[in-house]
Amino acid sequence: MTEYLTLSMLLFSIGAIGVLVRRNAIIVFMCVELMLNATNLAFVAFARQHGNLDGQVAAFFVMVVAAAEVTIGLAIIVSIYRTRRTTSVDDANLLKA
Amino acid sequence: MLDLSWLLIAIPLAGAALLLTWGKESDRFGHLIATACSAASFVLGVVLFVELAGRDAEDRSVTTDLGTWIDAGPFRADFSFTFDTLSSLFVLLITGVGTLIHVYSIGYMAHDERRRRFFAYLNLFIAAMLTLVLAADYLVLFLGWEGVGLASYLLIGFWQHKPSAAAAAKKAFVMNRVGDLGLALAIMTMFAWFGTTSIAAVNDQVHSVSGNVATALGLLLLLGACGKSAQFPLQAWLLDAMEGPTPVSALIHAATMVTAGVYLVVRSHDVFDASATARNVVIAVGVITLLMGAWIGCTKDDIKKALAGSTMSQIGYMMLAAGLGPAGYAFAIFHLLTHGFFKANMFLGAGSVMHGMNDDVDMRHYGALRKAMPVTFYTFGIGYLAIIGFPGTSGFFSKDKIIEAALGHSVWVGLAALLGAGVTAFYMTRLMLMTFFGEKRWRDDVHPHESPSVMTVPLIVLAALSLLAGLMALGSWIEEWLEPAAGHAEHHDLPLPIIVITLIVLVVVAAGVALAWLTYGRRQIAAETPADSEVSAFTRAGRAELYGNHVNDALVVRPATHLTRALVWADAKVIDGFVTGGADRLGEISGELRKPQTGFVRSYALMVLGGALVVLLGLLAVTLA
């Protein structure tokens, strides 16, 4: 059990650090996915431990949402690339106050 | 039959409504409809009067109830009308003189493209004035009261393209509103104290309240009367009101509407009977106005304004008489009626003169008109004799009665009235001499001519009435007739025998005439008004209308203008300043708060992480603690 949670934590931290330090939007995006899957792992592990299906349901839910998010996210990245010729998140700063 | 009194009002009202809504096709005959409505009302008035006269004295009051006007909670006002001895006389005056003036206006306004509208307003006035005098409830009276104010406003400003006319109309309405404030508050007082606004009920119960309430009520009513009757201190609008067409000046600003204040005092006589203070104030107002008006009348070269000053002065006489209490009510009404005849006659005469002089109103440009306009001259002359109180004319009887009653009340008041009679003789003689006698001082392009018969016939009728209305005093008929409505008049002991008083009055009048003849009859009259610097301070003050407008400006208009400007500024800067200032502060705060919004996604992510950590640590701390 602890192993699963440790792995999940490791994966989540890698993802989080990736989101914070990388500039390439695609990489950031993959790191977000990594974080989501880390939580999925935790969900499934807990479901196993408690012996009910709640965690698995949550995991499926996350997957579905993640899929939807990937679709939209990639579309945004592509359109940003088309207009600005870059995939760096630091260059997309139009919302600066 | 007598319960048809409401029809008196309904006929001219229908006429006004018809003419105001009917289109241009009625331009050709609209004036005839209006005249017919007024005449029909007069005929009905005569029929009702005869029927009333046929009754016993105690039955001479018929109240007709047309139904509820307002009924809310304990407040109730009915559309009810009283046809009694007092209102019947007014009905005859209003519809009679009114019809004559309608006829006259057919000629006078013949070339005005808005003649139909003029007649509609005249009919509206007749209806409102009849409502005023027939009302059995103070609130209905108020309806007529403001209705005549509206008609007066519309008619003074009838020639709206003239800024002076529009301004005069507004001034008249606003100053009347100040008076109406008094009347409105009086009605509220009646409701608060008596729970009713019915004229009869209020006058019945007014003796059961303390003198202070009666005094307050009397003074509030007097304020209303001062506004409508152009009495001091609300007199300033009347001279400006001469901007209206002359028939309007004759009907509204001489014969009927401006006397409504006197009517109000007489109609509310129980209120004034209950308060000596209120009566004394009425007398004071009357005396002041009677002298002021006479003074102004002496100095004006504008024929209409000279007559308007005279009107003020004569209404001052009526007020004075009304303030004398039961001794004077009948005389006030008597003078009101005779004044209605002779003053309307003279105003219409002045209109006839203006008609022949290309609408010039400056008497300095007249002179020697008696040959050019014989009918106007003779009829005007009769009016002149009546107003100075030439023996045998109507004014002789009515003014003498007032002077007698004033002397009976107090020597000083009597002397003031006597002085007024002398001054009246002076300024009216001056007006006669400047207009009809002396040398021609006409402008080059003026060719005076007599007016058409549609205008002179009313003049002749009114002249006849001015001569003969004194008959009403025969055998004290007027006092007995008014007794059911105005109360019984006990006779005072006079300081002198009546015949002596009459002789003194005649001597004073003769002195006034002689003085005027010495000043204006014997000497050449300048064809231009002398500059203010050349005339005496007495004349300057009279020309400036005794500085009434200056006082109003200094005391009310200018402070109010400054207050308004200050408030407009304060509203934008202070009150709205708080609102917009509050919004600005919020904007500044949000400006500070948005600084961390750098546009770098990764710094946002760091903040999210930091926030999440804080929450986690917080939760841990709570759980562990």
Place this chain on the structure above:
Amino acid sequence: MMLSLLIAVPLLGALVVALLPRTADGATARHVAFGVSILTLLMSLALLREFDIESGGYQLTEDHEWIGALGVHWALGVNGIGLTMIFLTTVLTPIVLVASWRDKEADPARTNTYFAWMLVLEALAIGVFAATDVFMFYVLFEATLIPLYFLIGAHGTGQRSYAAVKFLIYNLLGGLIMLASVVGLYVLSTQQGGPSFLHADLMDLEMSQTTERLLFLGFFIAFAIKAPLWPLHTWLPDAAASATPGTSVLMVSVVDKIGTFGMIRWCLELFPGASEWASPVVLVLATISILYGALLAIGQDDLRRLIALTSVSHFGFIILGIFAFTSVSMTGSVLYMFNHGLSTAVLFLVAGMMIQRRGSARISDFGGVQKVAPVLSGVLLVGGLSSLSLPGLAPFVSEFLVLAGTFTRSIPIATVATLGIVLAAVYILLMYQRTMTGPLNEATAGFRDLSRREVGAMAPALVLIIGLGFVPQPLLEVIDPAVEPVVNTVGVGDPPPRAPLDLTQQTEGAHE
């Protein structure tokens, strides 16, 4: 069901109008909108037939559970006061639609939304006047802001977005304060046996003096902003100066009445003790409003601001009558709400027609219009005279009742308030003098007089103004029974006449 239907018809109509194909001239949208408003008017007349005048209570009631967990009901019902206000709404809407027929010619495609929002506003206003559940009242009260925001912000002129935002935020602020009180009522009613927002249940609530006063203030501030009461009035002139005339009419004549209506239904009926506690201050504020609005109106050069400020003065009278607590003054106030709606509608609409022709709202840009447009100036004069409460026109009856009722309670307040009638004469006649009389201004030489459509739009309002001036009884008979219970709830009532009516009778009574 009738009341729900009355709300649903204009709402559905609005939907249809919004979805209609956008034609170049927008004629279809206008016709459909007008048809819907007429249908609503006819239905409200049917409502009048169903209504039993004698009874003072709520009628035509319906009650459906809406949000069960919170005890919220879709509860409707009208008494004479609500009925009067609904009638005002349904009468004014067609008038406004016809008068606005040619608004927005520059951008005809937007005609659809313009007319649709107006119908939405009508539906919401009817809902507010009919709601007997305070939660529902609150929701609809706030919802009226949405159509007005768009009508001012998207369809107005001049500084419209500033005005719209100011209007929205100011009123929203009031609404949120009121929400706090609504929540307070919820808490109280939950403590005393189950949550309920129904008017009848809330009247039975027991609360401490402090609670009552706080809750009262929450409602009162919201209504005072809406009405608007000095010194919370500054949003109104800005909004009116930027809105189209039709919007101004709906805003001032109908929606602002929710403020004074709410004072009677929610402040006085739910918190009678607190209302009495606050009344001295409210009476003074109302009197200030009367004089302040009038003086400010005298100093205005913008026609629309002038009319808006006269309304501040008139709302002062209405609030004065309500918080004088006598049946005379309160009946006068309710009648005043109706009459003021008519007279302000006439003034705003005529002013709009003048502004449309002249291309300016500045009074000094007009002059001598009477000569070229006598009908227009006549209508303006009648509207103006009704605003200055000339006897014989409808507003006089209500103004006099307010003053007379107030006079029996407080002579100084009523006397000062009566000064307003002089100031009213000044602001109206000054405006009339400067626009209509005098020599013809060059720029106004080409002025068209009113068209048939415009006369047709104004005629019903004018007929009502004159008719109700002489025959106000039909409305008073509806209002009076509904006011009595409110007056009794507050418990102050009409003082008896101060003079002993009949001295002999009284002494006899004393002997017995």
